Amino acid sequence: MNMIEADKTHEKIIVEILTESFENVMIDNSINFIVGFGKNRKKKLKRLFTYQFKMALMFGKVFTNDDINSVILFIHTKKFTLKRLLLEIHLAFNVIGIMNILKVLKREKVLKMSHSSSDYIHLWLMGTRPSQQGKGTGTTLLRKVLEYYRGKVIILETTAPENVVFYRKSGFDVFEENHALNYPLYFMRHV
Template structure:
């Protein structure tokens, strides 16, 4: 496992872009990204935005072969600065599209409503390049990252597919809510300290 830095930015973007480009079914990425002839470029910018935010306000991890990555945010560290405002403006113009801003804001409200009320880590996004999927690379990376964090804080995430939900449940996450009010399902999961202690005892 590699703790990524800004020098790894392009590698991380490439992994995430290739991982989500072929996923054309309704999910969080396709909900946020304006669906037009520039979809690939828009997804690329979204991944660039997420990478920069995670490197600034969280941590990013790469598998040793640099074919899988996972991005974490520490919400309590997140601050609004001139730089992040510019990033947000560019996200709207280069990825979301003006006409889609309202629905994305509504989505964000749903997400924040389900955030834990205590200090937590947010597993924001995880991806593996297509040729390396289903080879255990992402599983190995996630195990290493969870060991790295240990019992420091609860870890929260949301996902859109049942397959991903079951994947995370195998790693100690528990579904605590779900919603179907958007154009796709959202499952909210938490890997709480109480749950970890119960598993170990």
Template structure:
């Protein structure tokens, strides 16, 4: 595992796009990505945002073979750069007509964030033809060592992801079906 730098942006965004481009079920990503227009272009804008924000407010780790990546947020401070990134995301991915729906979703998520200081495991991906080969598990285990003794939090939407995280030491502390897809809230201590 290696810590990503800004020079790894294209590589990480490509991994994220490959992992999610054909996932068309109701989930957090599809909830945010505007339905009309070029799906790949909108998805890429979301993944670029998530990479850039993780570089600003957290860490990104790549697997040694560059087939997986994991994004963490470990601080949440106001900055004009962050505001600019969010504005670009609104235009390139979410769309003005989708904005209020996404803001309601964000409010719902924040209601279930831990009250104490936590690290947000924001997103994890392995390229599709390598999924199930242990790359994600290894990347998760190695990256969690970087946050030893910290509360790690994640929300996920699929039963498969829920099972993956519970098999790797996370526990579910809440679940909700308030959106058009399930949300599972998990923590790792």
């Protein structure tokens, strides 16, 4: 399996992979914290992942495998730009909702406190098509990406204990556990 650095031509398929990956995950986690469990869930997931894909292309990298069934989004840095502002306004009105903005801002504050160092790369999101989960597809892509970023500090956060086990197998360690948002957030680091 080879690793591909995605570009804007991959947007539709990558949003599809991420939507499939998270559509039936009905636990308290960061994604559900933002999109909720309502009737427009799938539409909101697609909009959230479109936002994340565009942000990762602007401020980081997006990787997929050559079969395009697993994807990882990275953020290297976030700078203020007009395009970013417009994407965030669109996200606020079309995914988060005005009534939930304060709740999401609280979440961002919690994340920012644990991302205090600026010398890292943020593994923002990873997803694999459900039909490929458990077959080593995501693990292989993650290992190739870690090799690509060799020597760099990579951080991520996850809410699921099974994800902690998954990332530990690839060399990540938990450096903080936080329950400020009424669900666990495990902050992990790979050096």
